[in-house]
Amino acid sequence: MTAMCPKSKHRHCEAWQLLVRFSFEQRSTLPALAAELDLSPAQCHLLNLIEPDRPMPMGELAGALSCDASNVTGLVDRLESRGLVQRSPSPEDRRVKVLSLTPLGARIRAALLDRMTSAPPTLGKLSAADQRALARILRQLLD
Amino acid sequence: MTAMCPKSKHRHCEAWQLLVRFSFEQRSTLPALAAELDLSPAQCHLLNLIEPDRPMPMGELAGALSCDASNVTGLVDRLESRGLVQRSPSPEDRRVKVLSLTPLGARIRAALLDRMTSAPPTLGKLSAADQRALARILRQLLD
């Protein structure tokens, strides 16, 4: 049976609906998890995007966060004042500032991702084969 | 130091990491999608939790949102002033107020879920069998 809704002109599928439901549940769990590291959800999102040794221009960051550039300024101000990230002028274009993690920022980011991606007990409900299949399918989807 | 130490005392699995990555991507796409309906992400989260004809006490809502009760007050104030939700006193316990969708609120909620769960083009990369498998596995996981 397909999960189509006859009143909608859009196509739906159950898999996508479940993924959306998952993301709403994550929206509930992230704040408490982030608070353990004195981070807000928005700060987690930003830290997640800055990989160690991969500086990123502020503007690119705003694009990746899908928010206004002026918002990134304040977000970075607070992270920089805590010593988690660092602004550096770009050598190529002096208008651009690239953002990088400090060693402390890299540690906090690693701790965050460690907590976020640690498998919850509910995952044990899946067989090993299903866990592999889920990873394989999501890999395709998120490519 | 532990900065570059990949060791963790937590268990991880790739499937869960991919789900977390998906939820971060949702955090980027929701604001624009919500704005089409003049909603904020937080308002979307709240509306998602209130099913039509299923009134919910304010306190229960705070629990489901994993936020403080005082936060729900303001959130509901704004939705109520737009005529999307309605507070009613509970007949059993006069301290409690239950929240329900107005007819307009139910329509907005339906439009929101329709947009959020409409399958994106990327889903076409999956075979029909993989889409079914993904749905089956997620159903188990989110049960």
Add this chain to the structure above:
DNA sequence: TATTGTTATACTCTATAACTATA
């Protein structure tokens, strides 16, 4: 006394518009 929801307060998050310094 304990609980539900609100108010007061102080932050952070976010967008818009105006500004600066580059290009």
Add this chain to the structure above:
DNA sequence: TATAGTTATAGAGTATAACAATA
């Protein structure tokens, strides 16, 4: 002129503490 980032401003989201009404 156009672009990258900031500042100023305003409103929304969020938590803490104190409070009112009810249990």
